[in-house]
Amino acid sequence: ACGSRSTAADTQDLVVARSLETTDMLPATGYSNGDIWAIQQVFQTLTRNKTDGSGVEPGLATSWKKSSDGKSWTFNLRKGVKFHNGKTMTAKDVKFSIDFARTARDDKPWQFLFVAIKNVDIIDDYTVRLDLTQPWAPLLADLSMSAISIMPANFAGKSESQFRSDPIGTGPFKVGEWKKGDYIKLVRNTDYWEKGLPKLNSVTFKYVADANTRSQMVQAGQAQIDEFPTAVSVASLKKTKNVHVDSFPSTSLIWVNLNNRKKPLNDVHVRRAMAYAIDKAAIVRAVYYGQAESANSMLSKNLMGYAKETRDLKYDMAKAKAELAKSTAPKHFSLTIQVQSGDPEKSMLAQVLQESWKELGIDVTLQTLDSTTVYSNRTAGDFDVAMFEMTNDISDPDEWMQYMFSSSANVNSGYKNPRVDELIKKAAADADTDARLKDYAEVQQIIADEAPEIPLVYKPGLFAVRDQVKNFKVTTLGEYKLSDVSIAQEQ
Amino acid sequence: MPETKKIPVAQANKNYARIRLTGSKPRKRSHANAEIVIGCVLLGIIALMVIFAPLLTSYDPTHQSLREAMLGSSPEHLLGTDQYGRDIWARLLYGGRIDLFVAIMAVLTPLVIGTILGAVAGYFDGIVPTVIMRLADLVSSFPFYVLVIVLVFVLGNGGTSIFIAISAVSWVPYTRISRGETLILRDREFIASCKASGFSDIWVLFRHVIPNIASQGIVYAMSDIVMNLGIIVTLSYFGLGIVPPTPDWGQMMNDGQQFLAAGVYSLTVIPTIVIILISLALSFIGDGLANVLKVRR
Amino acid sequence: MIVSAESKAEKDGTEGRIVNPFGEDSRPHAHATRLLDVQDLNIEFVTKVHGKKTRFKAVKDADLHVDLGEIVGLVGESGSGKSTISRAVVGLNDNYSGRIVFDGRELGHKHSREQWREIQMVFQDPYASLDPRLTVRKMLREVILYHKVVMVAEADDYCEYLMNLVELPVELLDALPGEMSGGQRQRVAIARALAVRPWLLIADEPTAALDVSVQAGIINLLMDLNKRLDLSILFISHDLNIVRSICERTYVIYHGDLVEEGPTEQVFSHPSNAYTKRLIDAIPKLSSKYVEQLAQQDKPSNEEKA
Amino acid sequence: MSATETTATAATKPAAVDNPGYEYALEIVDLCIDVDKHGERVPAVKNLTIRVRPGESHGLVGESGSGKSLTLRAVMGLFSKGAYYRSGYIKVCGREVLGPNAPHYDPSMRGRGVAMAFQEPAVALNPIMKVGWQIVDALREQEHLSRAEARKRAIELMDSVGITNPEDRFDAYPFELSGGMRQRVMIAASIACKPKVLLCDEPTTALDVTIQEQILRIFRSIADSGTALLYVTHDLAVVSQLCETLSVIYHGEIVEEGTLRKVFDTPEDDYTRQLLSSTPYLKGRMKAAASDSAKNVDNAKKGD
Amino acid sequence: MSGSKWLYIGKRLLLLIPTVWGCATLTFFLLKLTPGDPAVQALGPKASKQALAALRDSWGLNDPLWQQYLRFLGDLCTGNLGTSYSAKAPVAELIATRLPVTLIIMVLAAAFAVIIALPLSVWVATSGNRVVTEFVRILNAVAQGWPTFFLGAILLQVFAIQLGWFPIGSVSGGVDVAALVLPSLAVAVSIAPIIVRSLTQSLQDSVNSEYVNFGKAKGLSYRKVLFGYALRNGSISAVSVLGIQVGFLVGGTLVVENVFAVPGLGQLLMDSVMKRDLPVVQTLTVVFGIIVVLVYLITDLVYGALDPRAAKRG
Numbered sequence A: 001a002c003g004s005r006s007t008a009a010d011t012q013d014l015v016v017a018r019s020l021e022t023t024d025m026l027p028a029t030g031y032s033n034g035d036i037w038a039i040q041q042v043f044q045t046l047t048r049n050k051t052d053g054s055g056v057e058p059g060l061a062t063s064w065k066k067s068s069d070g071k072s073w074t075f076n077l078r079k080g081v082k083f084h085n086g087k088t089m090t091a092k093d094v095k096f097s098i099d100f101a102r103t104a105r106d107d108k109p110w111q112f113l114f115v116a117i118k119n120v121d122i123i124d125d126y127t128v129r130l131d132l133t134q135p136w137a138p139l140l141a142d143l144s145m146s147a148i149s150i151m152p153a154n155f156a157g158k159s160e161s162q163f164r165s166d167p168i169g170t171g172p173f174k175v176g177e178w179k180k181g182d183y184i185k186l187v188r189n190t191d192y193w194e195k196g197l198p199k200l201n202s203v204t205f206k207y208v209a210d211a212n213t214r215s216q217m218v219q220a221g222q223a224q225i226d227e228f229p230t231a232v233s234v235a236s237l238k239k240t241k242n243v244h245v246d247s248f249p250s251t252s253l254i255w256v257n258l259n260n261r262k263k264p265l266n267d268v269h270v271r272r273a274m275a276y277a278i279d280k281a282a283i284v285r286a287v288y289y290g291q292a293e294s295a296n297s298m299l300s301k302n303l304m305g306y307a308k309e310t311r312d313l314k315y316d317m318a319k320a321k322a323e324l325a326k327s328t329a330p331k332h333f334s335l336t337i338q339v340q341s342g343d344p345e346k347s348m349l350a351q352v353l354q355e356s357w358k359e360l361g362i363d364v365t366l367q368t369l370d371s372t373t374v375y376s377n378r379t380a381g382d383f384d385v386a387m388f389e390m391t392n393d394i395s396d397p398d399e400w401m402q403y404m405f406s407s408s409a410n411v412n413s414g415y416k417n418p419r420v421d422e423l424i425k426k427a428a429a430d431a432d433t434d435a436r437l438k439d440y441a442e443v444q445q446i447i448a449d450e451a452p453e454i455p456l457v458y459k460p461g462l463f464a465v466r467d468q469v470k471n472f473k474v475t476t477l478g479e480y481k482l483s484d485v486s487i488a489q490e491q
Numbered sequence B: 001m002p003e004t005k006k007i008p009v010a011q012a013n014k015n016y017a018r019i020r021l022t023g024s025k026p027r028k029r030s031h032a033n034a035e036i037v038i039g040c041v042l043l044g045i046i047a048l049m050v051i052f053a054p055l056l057t058s059y060d061p062t063h064q065s066l067r068e069a070m071l072g073s074s075p076e077h078l079l080g081t082d083q084y085g086r087d088i089w090a091r092l093l094y095g096g097r098i099d100l101f102v103a104i105m106a107v108l109t110p111l112v113i114g115t116i117l118g119a120v121a122g123y124f125d126g127i128v129p130t131v132i133m134r135l136a137d138l139v140s141s142f143p144f145y146v147l148v149i150v151l152v153f154v155l156g157n158g159g160t161s162i163f164i165a166i167s168a169v170s171w172v173p174y175t176r177i178s179r180g181e182t183l184i185l186r187d188r189e190f191i192a193s194c195k196a197s198g199f200s201d202i203w204v205l206f207r208h209v210i211p212n213i214a215s216q217g218i219v220y221a222m223s224d225i226v227m228n229l230g231i232i233v234t235l236s237y238f239g240l241g242i243v244p245p246t247p248d249w250g251q252m253m254n255d256g257q258q259f260l261a262a263g264v265y266s267l268t269v270i271p272t273i274v275i276i277l278i279s280l281a282l283s284f285i286g287d288g289l290a291n292v293l294k295v296r297r
Numbered sequence C: 001m002i003v004s005a006e007s008k009a010e011k012d013g014t015e016g017r018i019v020n021p022f023g024e025d026s027r028p029h030a031h032a033t034r035l036l037d038v039q040d041l042n043i044e045f046v047t048k049v050h051g052k053k054t055r056f057k058a059v060k061d062a063d064l065h066v067d068l069g070e071i072v073g074l075v076g077e078s079g080s081g082k083s084t085i086s087r088a089v090v091g092l093n094d095n096y097s098g099r100i101v102f103d104g105r106e107l108g109h110k111h112s113r114e115q116w117r118e119i120q121m122v123f124q125d126p127y128a129s130l131d132p133r134l135t136v137r138k139m140l141r142e143v144i145l146y147h148k149v150v151m152v153a154e155a156d157d158y159c160e161y162l163m164n165l166v167e168l169p170v171e172l173l174d175a176l177p178g179e180m181s182g183g184q185r186q187r188v189a190i191a192r193a194l195a196v197r198p199w200l201l202i203a204d205e206p207t208a209a210l211d212v213s214v215q216a217g218i219i220n221l222l223m224d225l226n227k228r229l230d231l232s233i234l235f236i237s238h239d240l241n242i243v244r245s246i247c248e249r250t251y252v253i254y255h256g257d258l259v260e261e262g263p264t265e266q267v268f269s270h271p272s273n274a275y276t277k278r279l280i281d282a283i284p285k286l287s288s289k290y291v292e293q294l295a296q297q298d299k300p301s302n303e304e305k306a
Numbered sequence D: 001m002s003a004t005e006t007t008a009t010a011a012t013k014p015a016a017v018d019n020p021g022y023e024y025a026l027e028i029v030d031l032c033i034d035v036d037k038h039g040e041r042v043p044a045v046k047n048l049t050i051r052v053r054p055g056e057s058h059g060l061v062g063e064s065g066s067g068k069s070l071t072l073r074a075v076m077g078l079f080s081k082g083a084y085y086r087s088g089y090i091k092v093c094g095r096e097v098l099g100p101n102a103p104h105y106d107p108s109m110r111g112r113g114v115a116m117a118f119q120e121p122a123v124a125l126n127p128i129m130k131v132g133w134q135i136v137d138a139l140r141e142q143e144h145l146s147r148a149e150a151r152k153r154a155i156e157l158m159d160s161v162g163i164t165n166p167e168d169r170f171d172a173y174p175f176e177l178s179g180g181m182r183q184r185v186m187i188a189a190s191i192a193c194k195p196k197v198l199l200c201d202e203p204t205t206a207l208d209v210t211i212q213e214q215i216l217r218i219f220r221s222i223a224d225s226g227t228a229l230l231y232v233t234h235d236l237a238v239v240s241q242l243c244e245t246l247s248v249i250y251h252g253e254i255v256e257e258g259t260l261r262k263v264f265d266t267p268e269d270d271y272t273r274q275l276l277s278s279t280p281y282l283k284g285r286m287k288a289a290a291s292d293s294a295k296n297v298d299n300a301k302k303g304d
Numbered sequence E: 001m002s003g004s005k006w007l008y009i010g011k012r013l014l015l016l017i018p019t020v021w022g023c024a025t026l027t028f029f030l031l032k033l034t035p036g037d038p039a040v041q042a043l044g045p046k047a048s049k050q051a052l053a054a055l056r057d058s059w060g061l062n063d064p065l066w067q068q069y070l071r072f073l074g075d076l077c078t079g080n081l082g083t084s085y086s087a088k089a090p091v092a093e094l095i096a097t098r099l100p101v102t103l104i105i106m107v108l109a110a111a112f113a114v115i116i117a118l119p120l121s122v123w124v125a126t127s128g129n130r131v132v133t134e135f136v137r138i139l140n141a142v143a144q145g146w147p148t149f150f151l152g153a154i155l156l157q158v159f160a161i162q163l164g165w166f167p168i169g170s171v172s173g174g175v176d177v178a179a180l181v182l183p184s185l186a187v188a189v190s191i192a193p194i195i196v197r198s199l200t201q202s203l204q205d206s207v208n209s210e211y212v213n214f215g216k217a218k219g220l221s222y223r224k225v226l227f228g229y230a231l232r233n234g235s236i237s238a239v240s241v242l243g244i245q246v247g248f249l250v251g252g253t254l255v256v257e258n259v260f261a262v263p264g265l266g267q268l269l270m271d272s273v274m275k276r277d278l279p280v281v282q283t284l285t286v287v288f289g290i291i292v293v294l295v296y297l298i299t300d301l302v303y304g305a306l307d308p309r310a311a312k313r314g
Ligand SMILES: Nc1ncnc2c1ncn2[C@@H]1O[C@H](COP(=O)(O)OP(=O)(O)OP(=O)(O)O)[C@@H](O)[C@H]1O
Pocket: C045, C046, C047, C056, C058, C076, C077, C078, C079, C080, C081, C082, C083, C084, C085, C238
């Protein structure tokens, strides 16, 4: 083991043990975090999220200008950026990439983010103009989405499926070796435009589903970084020699989804009663060992628009009972919680909820289903209660709002509120940031009061990291900043 | 008249009639019985504790008190509490109920079905035995766990599904065992002598063949019970076990699993020890039975 | 002890079955004196050797008959087809060609329940031919009740009667085969065969697995039963000494062929077939003045009896 | 080459088989053996004494369960579980193999000193080993012959016990041979190292008379070549064909012994007489022996 | 003789066809019965209903069941194993890279199981000592009751972290056999008890058998009788037990590959079942079926080689 550690420093090969596998490297179709966080190492976007999630900074576009009506944007492209195949990036590539991302197709889960883009025009080799159907405040944030990464025009002559498994981007790393379902090894892009970067020779994302094994890999020096160690293991990992635990702010929110279409959950009093009955503080302690924070709003804490002052329904059994007494189902009724199999955290939460609601006389059954079924049931509205984790992909709250609260959202809880719809719509088109924030705060308070969904906790991004890894940072949106990372000799 | 012709019985000779040598009696029987007794006592204690769980603990095995999570052993909580603050001792006692029930039922059913199918397959000739054995081949060429997992997936979680899934798969070894035994038995003279007595095939099959071949299957069933407990645990690992909050050892071990990395072993170890004890008890019973039944032959 | 079923039947006023099965009047009257007549029996086995099927003729054109009340011997070396013939006659093997006539009627390839009763068999190995789990009583009751020989209430009495018939103590009714000696087991097997009142008993090497000293008891019993019940016996053996001492007529079988047939004494003293000669020559001779002496003593009593 | 090797081994064994200073090839004196019966240890062989001279063939006759096999197994040191040596001694070629000086059995005489032909060749031959190799095995271990030499010797041996085509049969498995052939192979294997004493445990009981006759002839010639034979059987006729002397054993005790003629013509013991009278030589009713006569078997049950 | 052996092997291989068909059919209908939507898996939870419906349509999931079944059988016959819904790569490719890993685990596990079981069985069978018997019984019970994932965690803790002898979840281009040692050991421990039991039993039988006695009577040394006679004969039945264990061996790899982060077929199967990746699951069950049938065949051949009587019995 000793040998392998010094090797890591000598060769600057970083191994990250991850809970998710990388299955798709085509930016427009990859949807899971396992895909996105690998895509972000290979591809880059016009704008780039700031590390703290507070907004965007220049990426492959060095600057931009908005027309006065807000419907046309001109971007100046960075010069001297080369694709992994040696070709220089020009406006042609940008137009191709944006057009590809915004063209609707079955398997493009992000396409809805780019519907506002009407047209992409090449002004010259290093200038493009985007015409929009309406003024669109989140545009810059949307353009930082990995789904609209810049690819070489016409996939550099490859077919789409060839490109998918052997992608070419402008990022600090290029795909070296990819054993699907096992690991993907990214190697240094020697032609990278940020001079002197990246420092690492390679980054390997190793898929390890079992949380114990992941942390053991870091303890044994087999991997340098364990993505998402379990909260329980944090204390013992911290005690391990040469290993520390990094906690990065993240947009992660764990929430309870109630099906507002179903009786008696369509009754706001029932929902409120259920919310009052949940002891979030106890959950933070028992389930997360203090490695999380109880959530007051359904919007992530580290996202623009988060209203700190949102008053949630705090744990109060007396109030819960009172609410239930007021409701249409004052007595006993039964519910089913759908739980993703193989997810100990959700299962634990479900058992806690089960026990909490039992005190209200609600008879709760657990139904363990595989995660796809849980998701498709949610889409189909075929559930009573379920739990989900949400992270945001862009620094603007619009995606979140659309996705979670608007009546047209395909994954909502059946909650419909014209006022909320109106606020979201208005905020999206509003150029005035302060006004937007006010609108979003109002939405959050409405949601907190009517409890169509119950926020539980905000989770930080936990990483067990060997001390030898220098400069490892993860943005609030979960993006790994790996180009600065280096591996030092271990004592 | 013939009576008078009978050669008289030898007069008891003073020297050699003292000790009558009789037909050999099972020699190992007492020893084998000791094994069975040890096994049954051990298993009996566990079974009684499980059945009379309410007498041995005042805690509700599903009652959570998150504020008392992960306590060590103390007079109030004999074995401490788990991450939900539930009493581990109570969960251990109540947890055996469903596990033992499912494990035993999922042995009895295949035992009966498999033994009958195997006896039929071994006793008769023709198409029915062929069909049975082909089916057995098919089921057994399916990896055991894969089929169980897929079946549990189809049927949904819970004791009943696990029982059905295991039964649907595990009749095969019993069929094989019983067929093999029947094939041997079929050539034994006593089956021929039964037929010569004019008994119908069905009569011979159920009255003579099956009772005589069942023992092997029963011995195998002993280790099969432990295997079933193992399956329940494994299914729990894949999130397909008994549905919470019903207490169950598989869930207990699996819940404990996430604490292994944190160096907390007791949550997993405690139910494991119980299963090991059961395995030990069944091994005693199985060996004892095997000896008793072997000597009988 | 021995319950006279006869008197019982009278008492109950029931007709037919519930009589001493071996009492004088109930003895089956043969339609012909020729009880069993086997004509042109051919039996072929198909065996697989190294995956290839080969046909093997175990019995070739066998003609054989047994008359009522006769003890007929069938001798031959191991594998010569003795058991094969007996299994065909008793109904355990329907894969034969030729005619097996019993009591004037041809037996079908599948026996009827009645026909199963009429021909019974005692097997070679008493250690293997009894169900190890059943006590003697259960074993006997099963046959009795299955064939409705007597009414349920009489079954126990009938069992005791059978035990007396084969000279076994009644206490053994509750013993398991494992608790009995070989000789006792063989007697149980005989009792079970007799329970259904057969006309013909096929004894397939009934003493081969027993000690010389025990053999004598069984042989005596069979001879006794033959006399008392007019039971016809087809006695199969490879022990020529035994055949010689009990059988009236003898068949010699060699590789599936019946090579010699005739009254026992004639076969033994003037064998016409070369194989028979060899067989007889191979019998180990015991020369003992003591035995000769005994034989001398025995002769007169034998003649007396005849 | 092999000859020198053989002598060398013989020299390393102190009590050499070829030690001439003994009168009896096999000497069993006052042997007592206990067995476990229903958890109790009961005597099964009681003060048994048998002496056999080189070249003599001695019969041991008795009914089933009388302790014949136990005695032979004691000589071979092959007690199974539940049988225990208690007292007495056994000497093979003058060397005490079991006795006060060798309480745990001294196996050095096996093979070259004493060998045994078992009752059931079907179970006594290794079912998965070619029969020839089962003979070669013994030769290589005891005589230290090379493979080829041993093979040659084995084929000779097979030929000598009347196996036709020994070269072909060499590579046969036991299950491919008939019972008589198997018995011959076993005899060949047991006499491979020219033992001074050959024990036979009912080796012909399972065979046909014609084959039995041939096998007996082989034993006869083995005895003639100077080997001491201890032949166990319950068949008096066989004894009368083969042996010069015999002992009658009943319930673990020798009840009569002497030369063949003496015992057969003027039996003294009741049991011997019964045995003789139960032989099926008398036309008509046979004489039942003591042990099975049905009426007293119930004693057996009570005796439990 | 050898000709007929090949014929036999050929016949047994022909048996693969019904097995493959049976496995495939069974899986197909079982998976059709399972709830869950592969399209959600492919597009993720944020996909629109229309996109999902369109995808299902393009996969033919909306066709009548019999049509899907026939198409599936047709594809299977033509060797077209399809494309994974989730990995978006050809199924054949996915399986090809993982097959060696699982095969190595199975072989190593079988070997370890024998290496563990053999000395223990010989020890019990020859010692005749109660203490030894009971000690091994307890070992057996512990090995049987110990859950594999727990065993895995401990093996990793001791051999990978404390001692650093073996890597955990190695990343290398080829197959890293060193990383497969501990997983194989974990599987071996779970199947060893069954082998110990049957081997002890048959060894005891053969140690007390008449042919071993005869071997001793011939003057063979203890070692020769034990290894040449008792062990060889006793292991025959263990071979068939080992063969039957293959079903569990495959099951064992399922758990173990997940625990040890081994990219083998077991892990792929579990993931694919969870993701409703029908093409992968269907092909995998067929592959597993073939493996099991082949292993049975191999056991039978070994059995036949060890036991000449087997050929006669057919
Ligand atoms: N079911 C069968 N299939 C094939 N061959 C058989 C079968 N039954 C008997 N045989 C063969 O038929 C021949 C005659 O067998 P049978 O049992 O009748 O001999 P037997 O004279 O009774 O011999 P034994 O004295 O050993 O009982 C033997 O060669 C035997 O191998």
